[in-house]
Structure formats: structure tokens, C-alpha cells
Amino acid sequence: MNQIDGAAWTGAIESTLRYLATERDHSANTQLTNRLLLEAFGRWAIEQRLSNPAEMTLAHVQRYLASERGRGLAPSSLKALIVALRHLFTHLRRDGTIPVDLCQELDLPKVGLRIPRILSEKDVNHLMTIEYPATPEGLRNRAIVEMLYGCGLRASELIDLRLTSFLSDERMLRVFGKGRKERIVPLGTPAIRALEAYLAESRPRLLGSRRSDILFLKRGGNPLSRFALNQLLSRLARRIGLRHGIPPHLLRHSFATHLLHHGADLRSLQLLLGHADLSTTQIYTHVDADRLREVHRRFHPRGQRLA
Structure with missing residues (x-):
């Protein structure tokens, strides 16, 4: 640079x-x-x-x-x-280089609310139930998808997971988010099964003779990179016919929105996502409102808009 x-x-x-x-x-x-x-x-x-x-x-x-x-x-x-x-x-x-802070009075511009794209529950189910090959990479990829969607992880959080992150007795996952802020996230049964299969059958073969405490590895024992994560999700998207791909955050957004659809409260969702401010979590209420408007438009006898 x-x-x-x-x-x-x-x-x-x-x-x-x-x-x-x-x-x-x-x-x-x-x-x-x-x-x-x-x-x-x-x-x-x-x-x-x-x-x-x-x-x-x-x-x-x-x-x-x-x-x-x-x-x-x-x-x-x-x-x-x-x-x-x-x-x-x-x-x-x-540090005394300048006498006054020049930018203290500068106002931040208002940024319009961006509603995140999400996968439908049907697409998520398709992603979870496609046949993953019984190879080290296949078992790893199934575990990765289950963790991203089942725990709402950021890409960086998934890549940084260690062996000690999996609290098997408690069926929980220890995650370090932005600013190394720690949170504990519950693991559902499908995620636990996929992770245990990866740890027992796949990770030792990917690790080979090397030593590492990184949870998700590539062949040869190297840590999974963000690029490799994006590539494997792109391949999975093509397998289920999604033209726009599956960036890791798409699964995180889907995790949050689906929880709200099924009755989760915002405070709990904030803790699960690791948001420092509840206002960050509130974006998902707008996604939910859009869904409710669409349901009303489609199914209410007087919900049709005028032409």
C-alpha cells in the first residue's frame, strides 16, 4: 500500500x-x-x-x-x-499536536435505512437438506452452514472460532464479536450434530500432522479464510438455484428475521446477535413489517392496492 x-x-x-x-x-x-x-x-x-x-x-x-x-x-x-x-x-x-478538535462540530449525515435481504425459510430448509458429500470438506461445510444460520454468526466470528468455543456440556457456543465482546449463543440439535460429526470425522483429516486450535480448517490444517468461506457458500447457492449467492451475512439476517417471525423479542435477539445498541437490532422489525404488509396485501379481501 x-x-x-x-x-x-x-x-x-x-x-x-x-x-x-x-x-x-x-x-x-x-x-x-x-x-x-x-x-x-x-x-x-x-x-x-x-x-x-x-x-x-x-x-x-x-x-x-x-x-x-x-x-x-x-x-x-x-x-x-x-x-x-x-x-x-x-x-x-x-496528544497536543493541535490546540482544538476540528471535527467535533461536524454532523454525521443521515443514512437511509437499508432493509437486509434474507432467505426464505423454504430456501434455508433446502440449503440444510441438500446432500453434502461424506468428505472432510462436505462434513465441514454442513457444520458451517448450520452454525451461520443456527447461531447468527458474522463471517469473522465463525472464522475466529476455537476448539474451546464449543461448550458441549452446556450445548452453547462462546463467540467473540466486534471489539472482542463475548457472548454465549445456544446451539440447536442440528447444529450440534453437524459440529460433532465434523469434529469426530472431518477435522482430524483436514488437520493432518499439524497442530491448531482453530475450529474450522482447510485441508492441510490451515485456518479457513473469508475468501474460502465465500467461495463455498457461492457453490452451495448455485446448487439450490440462488442467482444472487449467499454471503455469510445473508444467513445472519435470515436467522434474526426468522426468529422475529416466530415470536422472539428484540432484547433477546440483541443478545443473540451481539449488538451493542438495541437500535441496530430494530432494523429487523422493518423487515417483519414489510412481510406483514405483503401478507395483508395478498390475503386480506380489501388489501389489494388500487391500480
């Missing part, structure tokens, strides 16, 4: 990123996003002949944001940029 020119900007950005990684425990993806955004801002500052962060003013920051809006930056991307700049200037104010 190309580094920006200018020792002062490079030092300021690297110091900020180190602080966020250690003190705020940002994920690898968040760290990469912040790096890309801040390095682009640093290059712009150098082009404006602002060789030192101490020379930056709020007017400069606003000019940069206006230029980004002008090139069609989406509200969600603009929000991420402002958050990254807030991190930078708050850190620089904290």
Missing part, C-alpha cells in the same frame, strides 16, 4: 491508527477502512500545501468534505469518512 508523502501527516495517521487498534480494539476491516480514508485525506492536505496537521483549519476540512460530496460520495461513505477524521483530530488534540 502506498504511503502518503509528508512525515508529519504519516506520523499523525500512524499514531492515530495505533491508538485505535490498541485502545479501541478496532477490527482489521475497520482499521483498513480508516487507513484508506485518512491516507487519502493526508494526500489531499499535501496537495493543498498543508505539510503539517497543525496548519489545518475547520474550513480546510469542510472544503475536503465538499469535494468528496461533489464527486458523488454516498451518505454511508461520507459518514465513515467523517468518523475517521473525528478519530484523527481527537487523537491529535489529545
Whole structure:
């Protein structure tokens, strides 16, 4: 990755990123996003002949944001940029590099609610009941699908699972989510059976002569990567005739929405998903409302819309 020119900007950005990684425990993806955004801002500052962060003013920051809006930056991307700049200037104010926090007064743009796509319960049942080959990879893949949907895991959470994550006596799974926040998720009988079959028959063959405490492995004992996870889910999507694929989050969204459909309360769902804020979980109530509107439109004698 190309580094920006200018020792002062490079030092300021690297110091900020180190602080966020250690003190705020940002994920690898968040760290990469912040790096890309801040390095682009640093290059712009150098082009404006602002060789030192101490020379930056709020007017400069606003000019940069206006230029980004002008090139069609989406509200969600603009929000991420402002958050990254807030991190930078708050850190620089904290260590005395600048006298005031330039971005404290910047408002975050409102981002429209994005209703997540989900699988129907029929599609999920199809995914769970297709024939998985009796190979190490086949047994592993069945366990992965059961865990993603049965526990509502993020891709990163599944990849990071260890052997000690499976609490067999309690029929629970210990998961570390964003910010390494721990939660305990119940395991249903199908997930337990698939996981036990994988551990007994598949994982030792994938591990070979190596040693590892990572739960899900590729052949040769290497940890399962995010790319490999996406690839295997894409193959499964094609097998059940889904044109749009099955990204891992699709199973997580389906897990949450199906629980609500069957009567789960939002607070319990928040705990199962590992959301820090209940407002994040509330997006699934909108999905449920859309479903109810569709049911009303289709089946109520006066539910048809006017042409």
C-alpha cells in the first residue's frame, strides 16, 4: 500500500491508527477502512500545501468534505469518512499536536435505512437438506452452514472460532464479536450434530500432522479464510438455484428475521446477535413489517392496492 508523502501527516495517521487498534480494539476491516480514508485525506492536505496537521483549519476540512460530496460520495461513505477524521483530530488534540478538535462540530449525515435481504425459510430448509458429500470438506461445510444460520454468526466470528468455543456440556457456543465482546449463543440439535460429526470425522483429516486450535480448517490444517468461506457458500447457492449467492451475512439476517417471525423479542435477539445498541437490532422489525404488509396485501379481501 502506498504511503502518503509528508512525515508529519504519516506520523499523525500512524499514531492515530495505533491508538485505535490498541485502545479501541478496532477490527482489521475497520482499521483498513480508516487507513484508506485518512491516507487519502493526508494526500489531499499535501496537495493543498498543508505539510503539517497543525496548519489545518475547520474550513480546510469542510472544503475536503465538499469535494468528496461533489464527486458523488454516498451518505454511508461520507459518514465513515467523517468518523475517521473525528478519530484523527481527537487523537491529535489529545496528544497536543493541535490546540482544538476540528471535527467535533461536524454532523454525521443521515443514512437511509437499508432493509437486509434474507432467505426464505423454504430456501434455508433446502440449503440444510441438500446432500453434502461424506468428505472432510462436505462434513465441514454442513457444520458451517448450520452454525451461520443456527447461531447468527458474522463471517469473522465463525472464522475466529476455537476448539474451546464449543461448550458441549452446556450445548452453547462462546463467540467473540466486534471489539472482542463475548457472548454465549445456544446451539440447536442440528447444529450440534453437524459440529460433532465434523469434529469426530472431518477435522482430524483436514488437520493432518499439524497442530491448531482453530475450529474450522482447510485441508492441510490451515485456518479457513473469508475468501474460502465465500467461495463455498457461492457453490452451495448455485446448487439450490440462488442467482444472487449467499454471503455469510445473508444467513445472519435470515436467522434474526426468522426468529422475529416466530415470536422472539428484540432484547433477546440483541443478545443473540451481539449488538451493542438495541437500535441496530430494530432494523429487523422493518423487515417483519414489510412481510406483514405483503401478507395483508395478498390475503386480506380489501388489501389489494388500487391500480
